[in-house]
Amino acid sequence: GVTNVWEQPALRGGERLKDGMKVLHSNQKPMALLNRIIAAATDEGDVVWDPFTGSGAVLLAARDLGRRAYGAEMNPSFYDLASQRMS
Numbered sequence: 001g002v003t004n005v006w007e008q009p010a011l012r013g014g015e016r017l018k019d020g021m022k023v024l025h026s027n028q029k030p031m032a033l034l035n036r037i038i039a040a041a042t043d044e045g046d047v048v049w050d051p052f053t054g055s056g057a058v059l060l061a062a063r064d065l066g067r068r069a070y071g072a073e074m075n076p077s078f079y080d081l082a083s084q085r086m087s
Helices: 031-041 057-064 076-086
Strands: 047-050 068-071
Touching (some): 031 057, 057 068, 057 076
Parallel strands (some): 047 068
16 A cells, blocks of 8 residues: 555656766655645645756646746746756
């Protein structure tokens, strides 16, 4: 069954967003983890709100799972990154 402790390896490789050798967001979450959280906590068509959008990973996962997603981000660089990922 599903427990409240989930193990997920650290984000590395092709999924990690980088500009050359520099990571674009220091706390980027793995898409597999976000997909699991959103699928477990919501139903298709539900709204997912991410008040600290960062790289936009939560918004992408929610959209891919058929949820409506909204987010807010104060950092202009992260806002641009999330916008690019969503388009």
